[in-house]
Amino acid sequence: MNRPRTITLLLRLLSVIILLSLSPGCSSPRDLSLTSPNEQLRLELLSENGEIQYRLIREDQELLEWSALGLILDQMDLSKELNLEQVSALEVVKDDYTLLHGKARSIQYQANQKTFTFANPSGQQMTLIFRLSNDGLAFQYHLEGEGEEIYTINEELTSFNLPASAKAWMQPIAEVNTGWEGSNPSYEEEYQMGVPVGTPSPISAGWVYPALFETDGAWLLISEAGLGRDYCGSRLAADSPEGEYSLIFPSDEEAFPGGPAKPTGTFPWSSPWRIIAAGDLKTVVESTLGTDLAExxxxxxxxxxxxxxxxxxxxxxxxxxxxxxxxxxxxxxxxxxxxxxxxxxxxxxxxxxxxxxxxxxxxxxxxxxxxxxxxxxxxxxxxxxxxxxxxxxxxxxxxxxxxxxxxxxxxxxxxxxxxxxxxxxxxxxxxxxxxxxxxxxxxxxxxxxxxxxxxxxxxxxxxxxxVKGFEMITFEQAFADRAARHCLVLPFTRNVFDPMDFTPMSLDEIPNIDRKTSKGFELALTVIFESGIQHLAESPEGSFKQEGFVLHYLRSLPGTWEETNFIQGYPGDYAVMARKGDDHWYLAGINAGEAKKLSLDLSFAGTGSSWILIMDSADGQALVQKNLSNTQLAAIDFPSNSGFVLFQTN
Missing domain, CATH: 3.20.20.70 (Aldolase class I)
Known part of the structure; x- marks a missing residue:
């Protein structure tokens, strides 16, 4: 046991209990806490010595330990000497909306919300808005005011403090003005997979969103949403001492010529939402927080x-x-x-x-x-x-x-x-x-x-x-050798909240490259990866070399999806996902790990469904088709670097 860390946490817990009993207008500990509608997630807020911290708990498990909050502007400091002035009543937020393309069409969002208003000794105020839904936490800073005076936010002190036992799947960001023709930064690096929290980024510029963490069987995916023209995109610092990841702003060079890099503008002013999908892996992969909190x-x-x-x-x-x-x-x-x-x-x-x-x-x-x-x-x-x-x-x-x-x-x-x-x-x-x-x-x-x-x-x-997409496979054999594992982290990170133009699917030959993934793996990417327009890499010549049933499958692909169902998997290892489009289910799997035998429960698609299975042949050199009639269970051999698609015919 790490005794100093344990003692510190106990002292902080005692402090919050004392604070809640003494704070004016705070009648019970729930005034500084918030639970999700299903009561499985709980936010706790701590205002101690003029500073603000928060933590996130799932049932009895601490997912985020006490983490920092606060803003430092060029003309005011809203990070210290803060006094809690007001706590709102609990509000239930509901939003039903439709996406024209994405992982789901009709989405219902519900969250419990509270706002907390703090002031510094000069009377300058900062409001924090917290929302807890069944799939995670979202919070946002708001600065009230009016007039023409221009302010700059120099620092946002938000941090995400992971338990010491947690592991991370994260993508570094390239340094500005590096790479081919100085075209960085773009989000096109390879992920560090399953590394201990606190592992420094291999690139000093930091880590990008979404950042995935696992701690004792619980998962968190951290990102942001609702970014408008009045703020910058943020990222996580390269160093995370003891697993505490600090939010940082981009470099000054990442600005449009003549414009600001850091958030600069007039009041009123709201930050993007900081979002944390939380729960089991299925909850995180199926989460829609990225669009729930968008404008x-x-x-x-x-x-x-x-x-x-x-x-x-x-x-x-x-x-x-x-x-x-x-x-x-x-x-x-x-x-x-x-x-x-x-x-x-x-x-x-x-x-x-x-x-x-x-x-x-x-x-x-x-x-x-x-x-x-x-x-x-x-x-x-x-x-x-x-x-x-x-x-x-x-x-x-x-x-x-x-x-x-x-x-x-x-x-x-x-x-x-x-x-x-x-x-x-x-x-x-x-x-x-x-x-x-x-x-x-x-x-x-x-x-x-x-x-x-x-x-x-x-x-x-x-x-x-x-994303580091298909074009990079065509440029470098070394990356082609690692492509399967790279593809296997994307459904759990980059592609969870947003469309991703990986430009997948090579079924024939890649010039000057020895492709390591099978045809089945490549075909499955048409379902595993979500994009409003899916730019398919295979050429006419390569496509028309394929079996007729492969072409039939490609011609049947829906334009977008109505539902997404994560079946099973593990980041960097394997993934099996089902998506519904044109009232039919399409299920696909890709594997970069050891050979597996899958037993897939298809009952989610309803009774009496017939399916077509396309998978790699025994020697891995071709694709074969099998008909599965009126079945609710599919048994599939799943070799390494292979994949399959299974689609409903009725």
Missing amino acids: EQLKEDMSFVLPGQAAWSWALGKDNSITYDIQKEHIDFAAAMGYEHCLIDVNWDTTIGYEKIQELVTYASEQGVKVHLWYNSAGSWNTTPYHPRGMLLEAEGRQAEFQKIADMGVAGVKIDFFGGDGQSMIGYYIDILEDAADAKLMVNFHGTTLPRGWARTYPHLMTMEA
Whole structure:
């Protein structure tokens, strides 16, 4: 037993009991605590020596030990000498909303809420809003006031203090202005998996969200949601002494030229929500906190939003594939497969040109396929040579370009190479989204930050990269060798709350790369990974080499999902997930660990269901199909680096 740490916790508990008995207006200990609707989660707040701390308990297990709260602004300190002035009555918050694409369609959110108002000796106030739902905790800072005076938040002291026994699955963030053509930071590093809390990040810039932790069988996934143009994206510090992870702001270089990196603005002011999904692994993976706490959908016509699959030549063909003839072939391919979209990637403005793009868009429309075009976001923050480059930096030019291509019939844009998480760079994202909505263009961001629930607020944001995706497999054999484990952490982290443009599925050959995952593994990624538009990597040639039943499966894929059901798995090892779309269940599994034998209970899909199972052959060289009629139990052999799909036929 760690006696000094135990004694400290006992003294803090005694302090909170004494404080609650003495604090004016606090009639019972529940005034500084909050429970979830099912009473399994409990928040406790501690105001001691003028500082504020919180902790999170699940039943009798402490998930987060006492953790810090507070803000330091350029003109006021709201981190010390704070006095608790007011505690609100308990409020029940309910929200029923619909997503146009995502892990679920109709979502019901319910949470218990309390607000706590503190003041410093100068009378300057800070309000903390806490919500507890059955799947986790959310909290937000609010600063009330009015006027034109501009403030800057220099530090947010929020921390997440994990028990010493906890393990972490976390992604470092690259240093700003590093990497190819200075294009970092983007969220494209490899995860540290199952490391002890307190393990320093291998990169000094810190760790990104979502960050996954496990302690004695309980799981937490930490992220943020509801990020607007008045705040920056945050992250976790590289060092976490004794397992306490501190929230930090991005570097000053991560700003749009001439704009702020740190939160800068006028009152009233609210921070993004800090969210912590908590419970067993199923609860965490199925959680919708990331969209529950996001801002409501824009009050604009979104009838142009069309989720689905996309053909995309650049994944395997790279720059040389961006020609008129090859793009026409991919439009034909999309039409033949029933894919809704075709993405034309880099340098199209010179290798094809606007006039020929118009021809392709018109031709695609006749085939029932929507065309999307690539743009380089970049200004001065990197030296990437791809183009069109810099056309979106100024509002007037961006709006004119968006309207021009919309008038041509282009359906969406992919925009690459952003400059970090500073407040003004976040504002640039939102400017683009608002202008794209006006032009009725769907959006895909690459070289980018984490979406943080934006797909609810801006439903035309179909997907974002923020992941070390398939393209990295095509660049480096060493990463291809590790790809299976990397894919097996993403359903538990990056892809829980937000759409992810990994661009999955290679069924044939990757030029100059020895793929280590099986065809079954690759096929299963179409269900395991969620994206509003799923850009599938396989080429027309590689696709049409596959068995007819594989093509039938790909043609049957729904555009989006109505429900998500986590069946079983473990981060970095294996995952089995079921998603419902077009009133049919699709179940898939991928395995990077030791060979397993699965017994899958299919009763969640109802009685009398028939299924088709596609899995790897015994020698792993091909795919085979089996019919499972009127069954509620499926037994599946599950070798390492393999996968399968199982989909309902009635």
